[in-house]
Amino acid sequence: MSDVFNRPQLKDSYGNYINGEFKAPVDGHYFDVTTPIDGSVITKVPRSNKNDVDAALDAAHAAYTTWKNSSVTERSNMLLKIADIVEENHHMIAAVETLDNGKSIRETVFADIALVIDHFRYFAGVIRAEEGSVSELDATTVSMNIKEPIGVVAQIIPWNFPLLMAAWKIAPALAAGNCVIVKPAEQTPASICVFMELVGHLIPPGVLNVIHGFGPEAGKPLAQSPRVHKVAFTGETTTGRLIMQYASENLNPVTMELGGKSPNIFFPSVMDADDEYLNKAVEGAVMFALNQGEVCTCPSRILVHEDIYDAFMAKVVERTNAIKMGSPFDMSTMMGAQASEDQFNKIMSYIEIGKEEGAEVLCGGSAANLGGDLDSGYYIQPTILKGHNKMRVFQEEIFGPVTCVTTFKTTEEALEIANDTLYGLGAGVWTRDAHEAYQVPRSIEAGRVWVNCYHAYPAHAPFGGYKQSGFGRETHLMMLNHYRQNKNLLVSYDKNALGFF
Amino acid sequence: MTRVEFTAEAKVLMDELRSFHGPIMFHQSGGCCDGSAPMCFALDEFKVGANDVFLGNVDGAPFYMSASQFEYWKHTHLTLHVTPGRGASFSLEIPTGKRFLIKSRLFSHEEILELQPPLMGKQH
Structure with a gap:
């Protein structure tokens, strides 16, 4: 391994990723992405607004009609292929992440991207081993619990581990059978563009969409949309409260990871x-x-x-x-x-x-x-x-x-x-x-x-907060239930009427 | 004795935002990422709760903070500044490439004696 990585060259601009392809923003506006390494401009991404969010929602809802019935095997295999492609491009993606966020290459190689790969494999694995439950309530009554995806979910990603935090949210949501709209942080939107270039073809159109832009212009219409069925957010407390207020207007569930003072x-x-x-x-x-x-x-x-x-x-x-x-x-x-x-x-x-x-x-x-x-x-x-x-x-x-x-x-x-x-x-x-x-x-x-350790984030160990640090648990199969409904089938095998009427 | 003031640069940015969005408000955040930064919203975009503290008006814009956070900030005088930079949040100034920033100093003993207990809940 070279001791000094080359600074990667990005494209002049990237589009939003909607319905399986990069698309220019509806209104044609982009904004400059700078690297904190030296403050220089590294690419441009769309300054999206509600029109772009609506296009992504249309694509996600259309895709959901079939994706929700995809087999566990299909979803698991897709996640494994995503992991393989990221692994093949491990160092290149790490260099892009370093350019995007400013963190040292030793961390993006050995932590961020290594964990991204493992995270997709973890969720590919657990959904193959998972089972629902059946209870015989009495001799003629059976209760079956079947997990169903929640629908179209919005995920708002922070800038500190841009691709890893995206993977923490995307992998379980896709594994559970949802369609996803990701809004990366406006400070660090570059690495997920490169990620989508590499893995986009593995994912059915509309199942995973990426909308760039600023919080008040692109994040708000996404978080507030009645066509979104769940919102996941990592960030700070005031925005967390605001997103919960928006979600309350639609009676939508949310998961929140809001920081700490550890x-x-x-x-x-x-x-x-x-x-x-x-x-x-x-x-x-x-x-x-x-x-x-x-x-x-x-x-x-x-x-x-x-x-x-x-x-x-x-x-x-x-x-x-x-x-x-x-x-x-x-x-x-x-x-x-x-x-x-x-x-x-x-x-x-x-x-x-x-x-x-x-x-x-x-x-x-x-x-x-x-x-x-x-x-x-x-x-x-x-x-x-x-x-x-x-x-x-x-x-x-x-x-x-x-x-x-x-x-x-x-x-x-x-x-x-x-x-x-x-x-x-x-x-x-x-x-x-x-x-x-x-x-x-x-x-x-x-x-x-x-x-007797610190800062380890292995998949298979649940991560999330008490008190004002939020709620919900990531990096573990229990995250799947944050992206699912429970369908209970209550079945009677008794031919006789109750006798009430 | 005020708890929160603002710089001339902050007023310029606030005026710019008001020209687009009408009246504005602030809520001081805590926690991860852009935590510890003041968030600027169109007035009433953010629902102030019974457990928010009203710190005062900055150039006519009400400034709030959660009561639990205020417990740790109550001995601190705040000044609303502006810095260049690309924040990440739902704060209205994000698209301008500038970010509101709180600078603060501890109240002196004399100032603390002058302070009135802050009002709770929505005050605008």
Whole structure:
């Protein structure tokens, strides 16, 4: 494998993907897509509006009349073929994702795209093994539960893992027999265009459609349409509420993944030996820098027992200072660019808020000037702030390479701090004590608790939030039921009348 | 003592949006991705609930935040700014290539004494 990937060349523009082909927007308007690597324009995509959404809805509804009766085998095989094509183009797609989002190529190769491939295969597999249920209620009455797709679903995708978050939603929706309209984030619409170029021919026309554009112009008519039967959203709380309001007008179900402020807790036994485990735990604390911190589950609050604070954090700061920044296309680069200029400015303002609130900067604390072409990109040093849990930097999702550290004296105090947040998406617990490793996670109000690991997202382990982090569980077969109805057949095998009338 | 103010650049952008969409409102977001950013909508596009706090008007536009989030923000004075950038949300300014941004500072002890408890629920 080359150590430095070539910057991919995209087409001048892409259309929406509707009814099995790329289509120009009805009104002819496009917008520039820039890369956060250096701020340059990389392609154009449609600035769609309700007319384009309606065209996609027409295509999806037409396709649904047959797709809803497609066999499990057909759907499973299609997902497997999608996975195969992505795998054959693994590095090319990873390079496009790096260009689109700014993250380092080591992450798009080994995390994003690798997980995309596996995700399609996972849902291809589970639907072949799945069965409905039958209950004999009495000697002549049988209840059968048959899963049916929900219909035409809308999926609004975030910009932090553009293709992976799309795969998390597309794979189960297609596996369950739905037709899908995807609205990618306007900051990162490029990789799904390349994806559709590669796999579009495998999917019956109208079954998977992609509409580009801005939230208020393209996202709103999609989320509000009475012709949509379900909306899935990953993003922030206000837009989540707005989408739920739209869905309520149509009595539509929704699933929401709305972020977090995840605690990463280090108990004293972590420092019992200077061994491989300690090395892993130090890396676990530094995982806040993964994806430049632009992860809903970023371990943005480090809680360290006071007895090990000095020794442990010395190692964490040393490891953080060793993070190599540079061209995201270089395999040795550990951290790339923030996804956009507004994101960059927001993160920088939070670092200032932290300083103003009295947080101590243990490392980082400013923008990173990497020189050359990268000077026009959006780079921030990985930053650790020391403070207390009531500070705003401990409570608000910064969505950047910034973590905040505080200490605790007892397990009860650690739990109190961990749960003192509006959110409950992820958490980390690091300990060599077998009892702690079970009891502490059970007391944390979060949908995913990593124990002696962090930031793993394998298919087959359900992922989703408690509290204001949303509802619904992705990356697991239980996601299928978020995209299905239950048809209950209640059958009588008794020839005799009831006798009421 | 106001809880939220705005810059001249924010007013220019608000005026531009009002010329297209009529009266506007803000709701401060939290959470993932574009979380922690203020969201701008046509007035009443977003349904303000009983558990939203009214922080005041910015150039005539009502500014709200959920009460649970306000618990963590209540000691903070907010200023509505504008930054270049492609946000991703349903906020009205997204197509302009600019993004509203909240900058904030802590209230001084004297200012906190002057603050009135905020009103709950829809106030426009």
